[in-house]
Amino acid sequence: MxxxxxxxxxxxxxxxxxxxxxxxxxxxxxxxxxxxxxxxxxxxxxxxxxxxxxxxxxxxxxxxxxxxxxxxxxxxxxxxxxxxxxxxxxxxxxxxxxxxxxxxxxxxxxxxxxxxxxxxxxxxxxxxDRDHSATVGLSPDQVDALFAAARADTGASGPRNLAVLALLADLGLRVGELVSLDVADVGDERGHRSVRFVGKGGRARRRALAPDTAAALDAYLAVRARAAGVAADALDGPLLATASGARLDRHAVFRLVRRLARAAGLPAWDRLSPHSLRHAFATTARAEGVPLEDVQDAMGHADPRTTRRYDRDRYNLDRDPAYRIVAARTARAATSG
CATH class of the missing domain: 1.10.150.130 (Tyrosine recombinase, N-terminal domain)
Known part of the structure; x- marks a missing residue:
């Protein structure tokens, strides 16, 4: 050379x-x-x-x-x-x-x-292979088990760990998006608790916080505020912090997910990652009937094919369109008869 x-x-x-x-x-x-x-x-x-x-x-x-x-x-x-x-x-x-x-x-x-x-x-x-991902996925029951393990953690970092899990599982955030959040990014918008962040490609994005997600985050911030001797609305800096006040990093989040998965008795716990929760978010949202385009927007995907790849349940025969087509035909026949 x-x-x-x-x-x-x-x-x-x-x-x-x-x-x-x-x-x-x-x-x-x-x-x-x-x-x-x-x-x-x-x-x-x-x-x-x-x-x-x-x-x-x-x-x-x-x-x-x-x-x-x-x-x-x-x-x-x-x-x-x-x-x-x-x-x-x-x-x-x-x-x-x-x-x-x-x-x-x-x-x-x-x-x-x-x-x-x-x-x-x-x-x-x-x-x-655009139809395949090497990320280990999680079923809704397994995500529930992670939440149970997080709630069972009575240590000083327990409230923070539950908030981390809620933001990953309920919003499907990328780990980089998660650890980049600041306290100032959380607010209220048109009757919704919301969070703003910079997504992939440098695009400014916003997501709604469901009541349970907001409650987990508020509980963590309240604990943190008491430890700092200030009011919760006086907190600033990184949203998710270590005991010393430094920003939580992506490696700590990886370790947290695997620790909770091990405590929950999940198989392949040592192969899970924060991205596994992002995949679970897409799969669960589609299984609950959320339109593909809404899931795509929530995940910040430019191409719907990427969103479909995250949906691990897309080949489930329960979702075969034939069932709905025949059911609609039967309903029409019953009405016309």
Whole structure:
């Protein structure tokens, strides 16, 4: 593989203040600043591009001279990489997401004339089964068991943990959206308790808090306010905080979900994640008759096919349209007769 003339440095002048003395990491930060992204998505994209740059350094490849063959070699390396969290090989969807981030990064560099073309464009990306997700799902009964385990937790963090579970299960939030919430994001709107946040793609979003969800959140905030010696409406900062007042992070939420699942006696508890509750939200909403477009809007999906993939019960024969068609025909016949 080609080696850079100056390790880690850009080999040609570029526009907008980025010069030959600018490192690829500076391109990354400029690219991220140019995108409307949530902090969670920004961090994920940064990790994805940093992984590529680290691989380039290890193999002696200048990332600004990479070809689609180099991207293919990196993709094959990713496919043989074990995810330390799951102990399994990275899924095709994870590999595809990393390549997608790289493609966006290179597209930005093309616009800056730092590279002549995007090497990811012609790369061999993994085939993704849009009808399948590797996320372990949960049935409504299993979600109920998680709530029972959370309510049984009488420790100091019990009220917070119940609030976390309620926001994940009742709203189907992404874990990044959850941990980015601030106290100021919770309010009242047109007779609804609501929460506002920045979703995937940097889109401002809002969701209603059902009475039980709001009650769990209020109970946690009341406990937190008493501990701080202030009124609940005087609280500020992160909505979900640690005992020291720091923002709860996504890793703590992962551990919480698995701890509750283990306490509830759920199978495969060690493979569950906050995303499992997002899948459960979609499946349960559709099973309860919520229209697909409403579930799609609630989850912030741009494509309804993504929402359908989250619905684990979509192939249940109980939902076969034939039953409704025949029932309607029978009803018409009875009326006309």
């Amino acid at each position: 080609r080696r850079p003339t100056t390790p880690g440095l850009v080999p040609r002048p570029v526009d907008r203040g980025l010069t030959a003395a600018t490192a690829p990491v500076d391109f990354t930060e400029a690219w991220l600043r140019n995108r409307r992204l949530s902090e969670h998505t920004r961090a994920a994209y940064r990790r994805d591009v940093t992984g590529w740059l680290s691989w380039c350094t290890a193999t002696g490849l200048d990332p600004l001279q990479a070809s689609f063959l180099d991207v293919n070699a990196y993709a094959r390396t990713l496919e043989a990489t074990v995810d330390p969290r799951s102990g399994r090989l990275l899924t095709p969807a994870t590999v595809a997401r990393k390549l997608s981030a790289m493609s966006s990064w290179y597209a930005f560099l093309v616009r800056l004339r730092a590279v002549p073309a995007n090497p990811v464009t012609d790369a061999d990306r993994p085939r993704i």
